[in-house]
Amino acid sequence: MEIKDFKQLDDFYLDVLKEVGNIGAGNAATALAKLMGKKIVMDVPDIKIIEFKEVNEMFDNAERPVVGVLVKVAGDLPSYVMLIMEYETAKLILNVLLGISPDSEKAADSKNNTDELTDLELSAIMEVGNILTGSYLSALSELTGLNAQPSVPAIAIDMVGAILSVPAIELGKICDTVLYIESRFSEGSTNIKTDFILIPTPESYQILMKTLGVGN
Amino acid sequence: MKNAIKIGMAEYCALTHPGTLITLGLGSCVGIALYDKEKKIIGLAHAMLPSSTSIKNNSNKAKFVDTAITELLNDMIKLGASKENIVAKLAGGAQMFMFNEASDIIRIGERNVIAAREKLHELNIKIISEDTGGNYGRTIEFYSDDGRLVVKTLGYGVKEI
Numbered sequence: 001m002e003i004k005d006f007k008q009l010d011d012f013y014l015d016v017l018k019e020v021g022n023i024g025a026g027n028a029a030t031a032l033a034k035l036m037g038k039k040i041v042m043d044v045p046d047i048k049i050i051e052f053k054e055v056n057e058m059f060d061n062a063e064r065p066v067v068g069v070l071v072k073v074a075g076d077l078p079s080y081v082m083l084i085m086e087y088e089t090a091k092l093i094l095n096v097l098l099g100i101s102p103d104s105e106k107a108a109d110s111k112n113n114t115d116e117l118t119d120l121e122l123s124a125i126m127e128v129g130n131i132l133t134g135s136y137l138s139a140l141s142e143l144t145g146l147n148a149q150p151s152v153p154a155i156a157i158d159m160v161g162a163i164l165s166v167p168a169i170e171l172g173k174i175c176d177t178v179l180y181i182e183s184r185f186s187e188g189s190t191n192i193k194t195d196f197i198l199i200p201t202p203e204s205y206q207i208l209m210k211t212l213g214v215g216n
Numbered sequence: 217m218k219n220a221i222k223i224g225m226a227e228y229c230a231l232t233h234p235g236t237l238i239t240l241g242l243g244s245c246v247g248i249a250l251y252d253k254e255k256k257i258i259g260l261a262h263a264m265l266p267s268s269t270s271i272k273n274n275s276n277k278a279k280f281v282d283t284a285i286t287e288l289l290n291d292m293i294k295l296g297a298s299k300e301n302i303v304a305k306l307a308g309g310a311q312m313f314m315f316n317e318a319s320d321i322i323r324i325g326e327r328n329v330i331a332a333r334e335k336l337h338e339l340n341i342k343i344i345s346e347d348t349g350g351n352y353g354r355t356i357e358f359y360s361d362d363g364r365l366v367v368k369t370l371g372y373g374v375k376e377i
Binding site (some may be wrong): 068162 | 222224225226227239241242243244264265271275276279281310312313314324337343351352353355368370
């Protein structure tokens with residue numbers, strides 16, 4: 001079956017994807033918990049199949065400022081990973097990792113959040129993206145025996161809609177809908193919330209299903 | 217706002233006066249705004265990829281800069297616009313992420329803008345203003361009363377082009 005539109009997937013396949021996401025995200029949540037030294041709660045993954053016209057607004061307000069980390073995945077599972085976190089969450093994570101106290105007054109004053117993070121802080125956030133992506137993918141590799149190679153992460157701090165458009169454009173070269181396997185990690189006491197999104201290409205979706213023995 | 221329509225990725229729309237066309241969080245995509253100043257007819261396309269000819273799966277015309285412009289122009293003419301009176305404004309085409317490697321994903325915004333300029337030149341439509349490139353997202357609002365295009369950003373201010 002050649003996939004051009006993920007909308008043709010029925011509930012059975014969506015459940016398989018949910019389970020795959022669960023396995024990956026479970027491992028990523030453990031890695032994040034170790035990194036932060038805090039208990040991380042993970043929600044059941046949400047499978048979203050979205051048309052391009054809805055992409056910019058899939059997270060409510062398209063203009064909301066967020067920190068986005070993008071990883072391109074090569075190998076047997078060509079896909080994209082996006083990490084979307086609130087600016088406040090990024091600051092909280094940096095506080096734990098680097099011992100920098102969140103300077104909320106400075107952040108509130110700032111018109112442009114992009115310039116608010118130093119190079120060291122930006123690399124620390126990218127490293128978080130690296131670790132989460134690595135643990136997510138290694139769980140999938142263990143499950144399937146497939147090999148996935150993540151690229152060096154890239155970071156952007158801007159409107160969530162504009163950030164989400166980047167992997168969607170890449171998918172646009174191949175198909176007309178985007179499949180998002182979205183997991184949310186959170187930590188109760190500090191209000192850390194981050195969304196981890198795996199965006200498989202139709203090709204990797206098919207490889208994944210075939211390897212799991214549910215493809216046709 | 218009266219008669220305001222949101223244009224998502226891979227969508228385009230033409231309107232007669234009074235109306236406003238809005239795109240929220242434009243990133244590497246390019247917003248192509250066309251305006252017939254006599255009839256006050258506006259059109260906005262939110263295109264994702266530069267060229268329909270370089271991609272096999274190209275049935276969705278609104279995805280590509282070249283075909284989106286042609287379709288949008290046709291819709292405007294159907295509403296009563298004349299091609300000779302139409303001028304263009306461009307926004308978007310940012311590079312949202314910095315990658316170490318030089319790959320297509322980096323230059324997609326720039327390529328979208330170049331494709332839009334080429335297609336408009338080919339159609340003999342003059343580009344009267346542009347706010348493109350950079351590494352930040354834009355929200356654009358296009359008004360039919362005077363054809364002004366308002367560009368809003370996070371941290372790079374608001375401008376009218």
